[in-house]
Each structure stands twice: as structure tokens, then as C-alpha cells.
Amino acid sequence: MSLGRYVGRRLAITVPVLVGVTALTFSFVHLLPGDAVDAIVGFRDVSAETEAAIRAEYHLDQPVWDQYLLWLRDAITLEFGESPVTGRDVSATIGRRLPATLALGGAAWLLALAIGIPAGIVAAVSAGKPADEVGRLAALAGIATPNFWLGLILLFVFSVRLGWFRVLPPDAPLVSLATVKFLVLPTITLGTAAAALVMRLLRSSMRRELDAPYVTAARARGLPERTVILKHVLRNAFLPVVTVAGLQLAFLVDGAVVVEGIFSWPGMGRLLVRSILRRDYPVIQAIVLVIGIAIVLANLLVDIIYAILDPRIRY
Amino acid sequence: MSDRQPTTDRGRIRIVGFDDAAEQKRDSDASSDTADAAGTTADPSIASRGATGIDPTTASASALAQPGRRLENAWRRFRRNRSAMAGLAVIIVMAVLAVFAWPITVSTAEVTITLQPFSLAPYDPTAMFVAPPNAPPSLAHPFGTDWAGRDQFSRVLVGGRYTLSIGLVAVGLALCVGVPLGAIAGYFGGWIDEAIMRVVDVLYAFPFLVLAIAIVPILEPVPILGSGYWTVVVALAVTGWVGYARLIRGEVLSVREREYVTAARALGVPDRTIIQRHVVPNAIAPVVVQATLNVGTVVLTATALGFLGLGLEPGSAEWGAMLAQGRSSLLRGDWHVTVFPGLAIFLFVLAINLVGDGINDALEPDRDGRDDRRRMR
Numbered sequence: 001m002s003l004g005r006y007v008g009r010r011l012a013i014t015v016p017v018l019v020g021v022t023a024l025t026f027s028f029v030h031l032l033p034g035d036a037v038d039a040i041v042g043f044r045d046v047s048a049e050t051e052a053a054i055r056a057e058y059h060l061d062q063p064v065w066d067q068y069l070l071w072l073r074d075a076i077t078l079e080f081g082e083s084p085v086t087g088r089d090v091s092a093t094i095g096r097r098l099p100a101t102l103a104l105g106g107a108a109w110l111l112a113l114a115i116g117i118p119a120g121i122v123a124a125v126s127a128g129k130p131a132d133e134v135g136r137l138a139a140l141a142g143i144a145t146p147n148f149w150l151g152l153i154l155l156f157v158f159s160v161r162l163g164w165f166r167v168l169p170p171d172a173p174l175v176s177l178a179t180v181k182f183l184v185l186p187t188i189t190l191g192t193a194a195a196a197l198v199m200r201l202l203r204s205s206m207r208r209e210l211d212a213p214y215v216t217a218a219r220a221r222g223l224p225e226r227t228v229i230l231k232h233v234l235r236n237a238f239l240p241v242v243t244v245a246g247l248q249l250a251f252l253v254d255g256a257v258v259v260e261g262i263f264s265w266p267g268m269g270r271l272l273v274r275s276i277l278r279r280d281y282p283v284i285q286a287i288v289l290v291i292g293i294a295i296v297l298a299n300l301l302v303d304i305i306y307a308i309l310d311p312r313i314r315y
Numbered sequence: 316m317s318d319r320q321p322t323t324d325r326g327r328i329r330i331v332g333f334d335d336a337a338e339q340k341r342d343s344d345a346s347s348d349t350a351d352a353a354g355t356t357a358d359p360s361i362a363s364r365g366a367t368g369i370d371p372t373t374a375s376a377s378a379l380a381q382p383g384r385r386l387e388n389a390w391r392r393f394r395r396n397r398s399a400m401a402g403l404a405v406i407i408v409m410a411v412l413a414v415f416a417w418p419i420t421v422s423t424a425e426v427t428i429t430l431q432p433f434s435l436a437p438y439d440p441t442a443m444f445v446a447p448p449n450a451p452p453s454l455a456h457p458f459g460t461d462w463a464g465r466d467q468f469s470r471v472l473v474g475g476r477y478t479l480s481i482g483l484v485a486v487g488l489a490l491c492v493g494v495p496l497g498a499i500a501g502y503f504g505g506w507i508d509e510a511i512m513r514v515v516d517v518l519y520a521f522p523f524l525v526l527a528i529a530i531v532p533i534l535e536p537v538p539i540l541g542s543g544y545w546t547v548v549v550a551l552a553v554t555g556w557v558g559y560a561r562l563i564r565g566e567v568l569s570v571r572e573r574e575y576v577t578a579a580r581a582l583g584v585p586d587r588t589i590i591q592r593h594v595v596p597n598a599i600a601p602v603v604v605q606a607t608l609n610v611g612t613v614v615l616t617a618t619a620l621g622f623l624g625l626g627l628e629p630g631s632a633e634w635g636a637m638l639a640q641g642r643s644s645l646l647r648g649d650w651h652v653t654v655f656p657g658l659a660i661f662l663f664v665l666a667i668n669l670v671g672d673g674i675n676d677a678l679e680p681d682r683d684g685r686d687d688r689r690r691m692r
Contacts, residue, residue: 013516020517031533137398140672144665146615148622148638149657156645156653167646250522257524258619262642273623276528288529292520299520 006307014300021292022075026068028288029281057081075289085280094268094286101267103174104186104260105252111191112248116198123199124206124237125229135199142196147255151189151262158185168264186263190255194248198241206237239310246299253291392677399673405666409659413475416440436469440632449649459651462640463630467651470632471659477621477633478663481548482614486606488552493559494602498595500560501567502586512564515557524616526554531625547626551613558609559602566598573597600678608671611664618660634660 037046037054046054055061058081059070074080080090123135159165165185170178209215210233218228257269264270268287275283393399417440419431437455444464452459458467500511518526530550535543570576571594579589620626621635629636634656641653 016513017516017520020513021520024517024521028529028533033533136672140665140668141661144611144615144661144668146618146622146635146638146657146660146664148619148635148641149653149660152638152641152645152653152657155642156650160646160648254522254524254616254619257522257528258622261623272525272528276532276623276625279532284529288521288525291522291525295522296520 003307003311007304010300010303010307014296017296018293021296022072022289023068025285025289025292026071028285030064032281075286080286081282083275083280083283085275085278085283090282090286093271093283094290097266097268097271098290099174100265101256101260101269104183104190104265104267105249105256107183107187108190108194108252108255109248111187112194112198115191115195117202119195120199120202120206121229121234123203124210127203127207132203135203139196139199142192145192147189147193148258148262150192151186151259154185154189155262169266182263186259186265189262190252190259193255194251197248197251201241201244202237205240206233209233209237212236239306242309243302243306245302246295249298250295253295389674389677393673396673396676398669399676402666402669402673405662406670409475409663409666410479412472413479416469416472416475436466436472438466438469440465440469440473442466449644449647449652451649452651458655459649461637461652462644467637467655470637471634471655474632474634474637474656475659475663477544477627477631478614478618478635478660481544481551481617482610482667485548485551485555485613485617486610488548489555489609490559490602490606492552493556494563494595494599496556497560497563498567498590498598501564501598502571502590502594508564511560515560518554518557519561521554523554523612524619527551527616527620528623528625530554531620535626543627543631547617547620550620550626551616555609555613558605562605563595563598563602566601567594570594570598604671604675604678607674608668611667611671614660614664614667 037051037060059067062070078091080094082088083090083093086093119135119139123132123139126132155167159167166178166182169182170176172178215228215233218232219225253269256267257272259265260267260270261273268290272284272287274280275287412435414431415433416436417434418429420427420429442465448460448462448464450456450460450464456466456468458471461467461470496511500508521529527547527550530553531546534546534549576589576593579593617626618633618635618638621631621633622638622641624636624639627633627636629639637656638653641657644650644652
């Protein structure tokens, strides 16, 4: 199958998934107990006129199927209406918070790669030796540490006791020295477990590659071990690490939901938690939709990149 | 995290009605299961009765080739794994502490039956002001007290009940949904497969915690779920089954092509029986590993929900919920309120991961490079 046909097929699979993601997100408000209007206004008493206005605004007076399509049309144009709790425009609120989350997530992702890749290489090369065992225990400890606990401890030690970092984010633009400095602790908190996962994944895929005949061939040709590992093995071992980028994204989003609250970082995760506690359902719906679509698209992108990198992948 | 190759090495054929002495040779790729056992032939009935009286080398060699002995073998490998045994010990100790921390009683309108009379915890975990609030650790209160003056040590002990049981029950429920659906999808293929796997794909688009957060308000008012406990369990099971379905489907795709499945089909065995007796047992090993590791993930998510104040009633002695007050306490400088419940979560999840790794190595020694048969250099 040619690359073009593969991409076409992969796109075709994505369409029903996107429909499912939007349908599930749409049905969220309807699955909530009680009338959808109650959910939208946050279970307050409202006048009959307001209720009618809301029914019209959210197309609740129409069949569910039409409601879905109308909602989808609004969602595509990023029209999520206003939050019944804060009265602010939902898209604008999310748009304002998205960059903060992307900055934190991106930093944590870079940290995960910066720690996970070298550690994974060292662990794979020294398999069975003490260095590997130490790395394994460190990785397991990283995975087992609850991120909210790690965040609280870091906050306590470095911000409260030592005073190296601010407890609250600075009132500065996102790209500024003060903000970057503040982001150090949240990035470590969010990136630790992700680094451990990258390390374990890379280690096991490198172990598989090290057994391949081409490695023996490269060694037989007298290539230095360093070249064999870094140029030949690593390149092939990377592919399985790349494939899980979508899962990693989901993992980072989960982490951000918790970590942003601890460091009062004004991102989408904190908004989501706050909206749940306030029963601000339109905001929850919009955030869940953005996350779901981002992950579907990330998976699509990863599969296509994978197919470009590895011509054997066609299915 | 586990994009493993589907294996083809779990033959489990059992031919009934033939001469007991008839040697049954497993096909070549089945015997590559364990390298030591390559080409070994043995009678399944002998091994299943236990290889007493056979000298150790032959016994272990034939045992390695024997499907009936696989569990025993796995247990032997597991027992040799020191870190896995340490993890298992930690889990057992924590479970015992959680059960015997405080009496368990079942009370109806009139009678109260005590199921478990012991109490290791020095104080009632719900009793307030047994000491000044936020008191630092002391001899009387080894973990200090929280903002309401409740004894933290007792609360951490009893809190294990929530965390450990949520982890086990949620994973168990998710397995009950995911394994049958995944096996059916993989075995039948076609539109059934398409339908189930598209649902899985859709759910996979949402991160575990985000989905659980969104499900909690939907489940909360369901009357049968009662307290927040079952809300959390069901939310985690609803989000958790997709992973098992995807994993076992991949395994089943290769198992269903095996000769013994074809043979069973040719003999007219109903599909239901084939799936239950032949397909699932041979495809389950990676799911067992995944499920064990997932107890850790589920516990982390459950405690995160508790930390965020979702699901369980605030003030529950759940480890995550105990940390919910942690931020304000920390900023005041009361470190002990945060440190101990978090340490308990960390220890438990670490132990689960050690055990999961151990099970992985014991069930499938060839899967990872962890076995040192072909160690480099």
C-alpha cells in the first residue's frame, strides 16, 4: 500500500472516532441527572423566560439528533456559549488558559525526554548490571509517586522553606524570566512520571533491538560500540517510543489537571477542576471536547509520522 | 504503554481419550516458550499429577514444557525475584493493617454484628480533637494530627481500606467488562470487532482522570451507588476496561489462528466454549500483568480524585482525600499532614509495580530483555 493510501485509510478510521468523541461529549450534559436546563444553569432556580431562552440557545427544543448536529456546528466554530456560573464566554476563557497549559505540558514533555532518553539508553546497555537495577527502581519510584504529593512536597521544601521559588505564579507574561523560573517546580512535578515511562519504554525496545542481527553485523564490521548504540540501535528503538506519544499526551493532561491546582497555574486543568466543583457544565463539556480532539489528532499525526519514518508500516 | 507483539506460544491442547502413555508433542513454536524446554516432549497427564519421584533436572525441564505446570513454574520464578517478593510483602502487610486497623461491624436497625473485633489503630479515625489540631508527630500521635485534631496514624491505617479495595474492585470490574468484550471482538472479527473497537477508540481519546472526573457527576446521584465509594469504583471501571479489551483482542487475533482452535471448531465445540476454554486462557497472561500494574494506576487516579475533592465525601479517611487539606496545611508549615498519607500511597503503588514486574518476568520470561540468556557482553 502506498503511503498516500495508508494516510487515506488512517484518516477514514479517524472520522468515526471523531464523531464518537463529539457525540460522547455532547451527551455529557444529557447524561447528567435532571433536565439539561438545570445542568446548564447549575441547578439554580430560573424564571420561565430564562429557561425558554436557554432551551432555544442550546436547541433543547429540538430532536436529540438535530441538537447534536447544531451543537456540532457551534462547536466547530468554537461557539460554546456563555458560562452560566461566571457569565463569561466559554471559548474565550479556554483560549486564555490554553497557552498556559501548553507551556507547562511542553516543558514537562521536554524534561521527560531529556531525562528518559539518556536513562533508557544507559539502562538498556547495562542490562543486568547494578546501573540497570538502580534505574529500574528509580523509574518505578517515579511512576509510583502521586504527582499531587510530589508537587506539595516540592512546594513546601523549595518555596515555603527555602524560598527559592514563588508560591503563586508571577503576574508576568508567559514568556518572561519570572514565569520560566516559576515553572521549574510544576515542570518537575509533571515530568517525573512521564520521564520514568519514557525510560522504561526505551529500555525495553532497545533491548529488543540489541538482539537484532544488524547489531551483530555492525559490531563485526568493527564499528565502535558508541556508534552502534547511538546511530543504529537508538534510531530503530525510538519508533515504539514515538507511537505512544498520544498516550503520553493523555498522561500529561491527567497530570496537568492535578498539578495546575497545586501551583495555582492558570491553565485548563485547574479550570476543569474548578468547573466540576462549581457544576459549570458548558465549560466542562468544552474542555473535555478540546482534550479528546487533541488526543485523536495527536494519535493520527503520530501514526502518519510513523509510516513516513518506517516504510514497513502499512496496514 | 504496551504495544507488544502478540504471542503464539501458549498451546494448551489436551487430548482426552487417548492412551495415557501417548506422547504428545507440542508444535515447535509452542516449545520455544522457554528455551530450556525446546523440543521436550512429555505426557501432559504425568505433569498434571505432579512430577514426584522424577529427578530434578528432568522434572524442571518437562515442567517447563507443560502447560499444566505453567503457574507453578511462574510462581517459582516469581519467588526468586527478590524485589517482587518485597513488593508482595508490603502489600500483604498493608492489607492486614487496613483490615485490622479498626473493627468492622455490620449494623442493621436493631443488631450490630462485629465481623472483625481487633483495632490496631490507637484512636477512632473519625474522632475529632483527640489532641490539638495540626499537632506535630509525637509518641502518642506518631503521624501527628490533622486540622480537626484527628489522629493521623489511625486515619492512615484505616485509609488503606478505601485505597486498597478501590484498586482491587475497580480493576476487577474493568476486567469483567474488558476481557469478554475484547475476546469477542478478536475472536469473531468483522463488524462486531469494528463496533467494539471503535467504542474503545473513542474512550481512548479521553485521559483516564479527565474521563473519571466527568463521569463522577453523572454517577453521583444514582441511588444504588450510595456513598461516594461506589461512584469512584464505577467511574474507574468504566474508564479502565478499554485497555484490557484492546490488549486481549490483540492476543486473541493470534490465538484464534492456532491449530487447537481450528480443531475445536472442527469438532463442533460451540464458540462460547472455545472462547472460554481455549482462547481466553491462552491470551490472558499479558492482561494479568497489565491488570496488576493497573491497580497502581487506578489507586493513583482514585487518590487524585480524593485529593480534588470528588467522589468520596470530604473528610473521609481516604489517603487522597486526607491530602486535600494538604496545601493549606503545608503553607502554614504543617508538613506531617501531607507527608504520611502520601508516603502510604507511594509505598503501595511502588509495591504493586514491583509485583507487576515480577509477574511479567515470571509469566513471560522472553518478553522483555530482562532475562539474561542473551545478555550483551
